[in-house]
Each structure stands twice: as C-alpha cells, then as structure tokens.
Amino acid sequence: MSGYGLWERAAPLLLQLLCVTKILIKNTDKHAIMKLGILVTTDKYRDDIIGLTEAVLKRGHAVIIFFMDEGCRLAIDKDIVALKDRTGVSMSLCDLNRGKIGIAKQDIREDIICGSQYDNALMNREADKVIVF
Amino acid sequence: MKKIAVMLRDRQSEALRMAIGLTILNEVDVYILDATLEANAEVMLNIEMAKEMRLRLYTSNILNEGMEYITIEDVAKRLKGYDSILPY
Numbered sequence: 608m609s610g611y612g613l614w615e616r617a618a619p620l621l622l623q624l625l626c627v628t629k630i631l632i633k634n635t636d637k638h639a640i641m642k643l644g645i646l647v648t649t650d651k652y653r654d655d656i657i658g659l660t661e662a663v664l665k666r667g668h669a670v671i672i673f674f675m676d677e678g679c680r681l682a683i684d685k686d687i688v689a690l691k692d693r694t695g696v697s698m699s700l701c702d703l704n705r706g707k708i709g710i711a712k713q714d715i716r717e718d719i720i721c722g723s724q725y726d727n728a729l730m731n732r733e734a735d736k737v738i739v740f
Numbered sequence: 741m742k743k744i745a746v747m748l749r750d751r752q753s754e755a756l757r758m759a760i761g762l763t764i765l766n767e768v769d770v771y772i773l774d775a776t777l778e779a780n781a782e783v784m785l786n787i788e789m790a791k792e793m794r795l796r797l798y799t800s801n802i803l804n805e806g807m808e809y810i811t812i813e814d815v816a817k818r819l820k821g822y823d824s825i826l827p828y
Contacts (some may be wrong), residue, residue: 648751648828676754704754724761732765733743737824 644734647678674700699726747757755828
C-alpha cells in the first residue's frame with residue numbers, strides 16, 4: 608500500500624524530469640550546429656571565403672554560400688567549388704547574373720543551384736549570421 | 741523571417757534588386773548613406789518596385805527624393821535592431 612503511494616508521488620516528478628531532459632537535448636542540438644551565410648558579390652575575396660568556410664566547418668558548423676553579381680565568377684573557381692564536397696556546405700547562385708557575366712551554365716557544377724534571389728532570401732532566413740564579401 | 745538592412749553603396753541597381761528579392765522571405769529596409777541616388781533608368785525602376793513592395797527607404801542625404809530622411813545617429817540606433825546588415 609505504501610509502495611503504491613510512493614510511486615503515485617514519484618510519477619509526476621519522473622514525467623517532469625523526462626520533459627526537461629527532452630528540452631535540454633533539443634536545445635543542445637539547436638546550438639551545436641550553427642549556419643553561416645556567405646553572400647559573395649565580388650570575386651576579390653576568394654582566399655578569405657575558402658579560409659572562413661574551412662574554419663567554420665572545422666568547428667562543426669555549416670556554411671551556405673550564395674554567389675551573385677561579380678561573385679558568380681567564383682562559382683567556377685576550382686578551389687571554391689571543391690568546398691562543395693565537404694559536408695555542411697551548400698551553394699547557389701543568381702542565374703540572371705551568371706548569364707549577364709557570360710558564364711555558361713554547363714560550366715557550373717551540377718550540385719550548385721543556378722537559382723534566383725529567392726535562394727539569397729532563403730539563405731538570409733536560414734543562416735544564423737551572414738557575412739558579405 | 742529575418743529583419744535585414746541593405747546598405748546601398750556603389751552598385752545601387754543590383755543592391756535594390758537584391759533587396760526586393762529578399763522581401764520574399766524577410767523584412768527588409770534599404771539605406772543610402774551620404775551618396776546620391778543614381779538617376780539611371782535601372783535604379784529608378786528598382787526604386788519604384790521597392791516602393792510597390794512596401795520596402796522602407798531611408799537616406800541621410802536630403803537630396804535623395806522619395807526616400808525618408810534619417811540622421812546618421814538614428815541610422816546607428818536602428819541598425820542594432822537588424823538580424824543582418826548587408827552592404828552592397
């Protein structure tokens with residue numbers, strides 16, 4: 608009889624403990640991986656983009672890169688494109704700018720999205736921080 | 741939805757086009773500090789579209805017509821409230 612009473616008192620506490628643990632796990636996951644957005648509007652900062660991306664990945668975070676304007680030229684740079692092979696890197700570019708600059712679509716790697724300003728809007732919404740080069 | 745400030749600098753037309761595009765998923769304000777708005781057709785078209793999209797356009801240069809005047813001090817205060825500041 609007394610054992611049942613103990614269980615009855617402990618059950619709500621155990622339930623609360625379970626909920627708190629779930630919240631803690633959820634929050635830990637949320638803060639473990641951050642996303643850095645890199646908006647590339649010029650082709651002047653190739654090495655900085657590579658260095659920054661590698662540093663972010665080394666810390667276990669993710670990078671979203673969007674190329675537009677003169678920055679589209681870097682979307683065919685082999686060292687920049689090689690970053691796409693790393694886990695946690697996604698890339699897209701403004702197809703309108705690509706056409707204006709004169710880069711052929713077939714020169715863009717298949718897994719780089721030839722998109723629009725929607726992809727830029729998406730990056731800005733998804734990224735925790737955005738840096739402009 | 742993020743709150744974004746686009747700071748127009750030397751490529752005004754592209755900056756405005758980007759600002760308009762960003763409004764799809766975000767809240768966007770546009771600032772032009774000191775510089776004068778270029779009077780070419782592309783910029784004017786983008787300004788018109790930005791207004792239709794109800795983007796708020798601020799400037800510290802009183803010569804820029806059709807934009808809301810704001811002092812540099814007020815710009816500094818407002819910038820604290822944005823998730824991202826994109827100079828272009």
